[in-house]
Amino acid sequence: MAAIYNFNPGPSVLPKVVYEKAAQAVLNYNNTGLSVLELGHRGKEFQAVIDGAMQDLRDLMKIPDDYAVLFLGGGASLQFSMVPMNLLPEGETADYTDTGTWAAKALKDAKLYGNVNVACSSKETTYNHIPKNLKLTAGAKYLHVTSNNTIYGTQWKEFPKYDGLMVADMSSDILSRPVDVSKFGLIYAGAQKNMGPAGAVVVIVRKDLVGKSGRKLPDMLNYEMHIKEGSMLNTPPVFPVYVISEVLKWLKGIGGVEAIQVINERKAGKLYKAIDDSKMYKGTVAKEDRSLMNVCFVIGDEIKEKKFIDEAKKAGLVNLAGHRSVGGFRASIYNAMPEEGVDALIAFMKEFEAKNS
């Protein structure tokens, strides 16, 4: 079968070696004679998996010791409410940046728990840029940012200068570049883009921040309890965590976030160049805010766009349709998208333009 390149925005392509290890583990995990799917979460095998994943994430992101690392269920969307529930006491204010659909959802949930100041918004221009001037609140508990906006293809190239602690949803660009974790009180990220399959969310939280909301929370919504129980307050999503552990090993093996950043810049750089060099394709967002993960572009002609999607699919380039709120195309080129996939897309784009302009 010819190579298929999957540009899906999430769940997304993972390294081939991880698929091979995971398939083997489903049949017989590490020569135990048991499937990874039946491994008890309290057993020594899984404890080694989760411990290893936590340590590898610490190493890769240089997470300081006063931060806890959690692998939870429920997805990043549950963090939209868990963050303010835990970090925003009644009557206090948090600043939120409104840079896309997911940012707006986080903002909406926060309003249920405290005062929310919208520090900036690019909603009026279909979120086509990252606003540079933030209106911050003195004494705010935190500033929430969405580091990469999957749907619109924008990314904070530099995080805002901020005196307090930021909270970041890094679902779609975690581990794609170095980040100074100490600037953040909490980082969360759904696994299903750069880290693993759907079904797990990573939370990195400074331990001294939890347990101070003044709210009586059920244990499952209380970071303090998850930290106390070493991320095993209940049965964790065992298989997703296992796959994450293998993705982290792969990333370490190829040189970590510093190495992948170089590759990501090269991949996105050549794709944006192909867009800018063409007469047919147009990028949809401000150049300085272009995401290295989700490359959005249009032709501006619905018939040609449909033809592009159909022919690309036949050429093995799948899931390139843009989100319905933007239209056109979105090529999600996360860490595990091989450079050959980007090269194949560029070649296809050039050929399509030559034939159809």
Add this chain to the structure above:
Amino acid sequence: MAAIYNFNPGPSVLPKVVYEKAAQAVLNYNNTGLSVLELGHRGKEFQAVIDGAMQDLRDLMKIPDDYAVLFLGGGASLQFSMVPMNLLPEGETADYTDTGTWAAKALKDAKLYGNVNVACSSKETTYNHIPKNLKLTAGAKYLHVTSNNTIYGTQWKEFPKYDGLMVADMSSDILSRPVDVSKFGLIYAGAQKNMGPAGAVVVIVRKDLVGKSGRKLPDMLNYEMHIKEGSMLNTPPVFPVYVISEVLKWLKGIGGVEAIQVINERKAGKLYKAIDDSKMYKGTVAKEDRSLMNVCFVIGDEIKEKKFIDEAKKAGLVNLAGHRSVGGFRASIYNAMPEEGVDALIAFMKEFEAKNS
């Protein structure tokens, strides 16, 4: 490699054919050229998977049309708070049965949202039986039961006669026997025992009950929103749901819950008989409440119990240790434990008794 029988209480053994299909799907799902781990949850492939799983669960459990079926993340433990958050308005009362550790956790979370009446408790006798006399509250919103108590090995053989609607945690015996769903307002169950791997919880809820709590809930904690979005409010745990879909197909293929109930009664029956016929082993719970899923027994001699565990493991019978709060042994023999596994355990028990009494 000789057969290994895994008696783990959860995550637990799944049918071998499911492991084989899952391993193949991780490499190449349904000849798409893509791994099941990179399937987009909005794509037609996964839509067919989740639709099929919902329909198969409806067929297997004869779920009436006015109930919704959801596959969510976060585990059954998150349902401990979601249930009262959604179904118990401020100031109202719910009745809870205290029949084990998990029942007590559900009860504890409910207290955060309304008045909780403990309808019965067997805590004083280490949860070794199911109380028969319930002290119910007139006008209570629901009665919460834990259908099977994994740690202690007790099970409601008949659910209480109850005029209102019950809410049940069926994590450890769902799909093991027919249940009249119409007696319940809501049923929830973590997948990792009878249904699939860890990382997903099934919620079956009568649609007219949701959206009436009077609380402003974040979408992710609001059943109404999950129902509205067809269980795809956010990215669902794709791979766990896929494996559940295959387990449900398997169960349908062997004749459904009616057929598995016969097998479960035969498996548990012969194991309890072996315990009762021996002079060495003693069951730990009231005979009429014995679980068909988790068979708990002791020798009452720590040295012999340790020897039993060690030698059983060498014989390929693994994860037989009882929960630390009970001690001794617990053989979890869910739907997917082959009868040969139970036979092998019984043979080992007899041999061990002959050598060590």
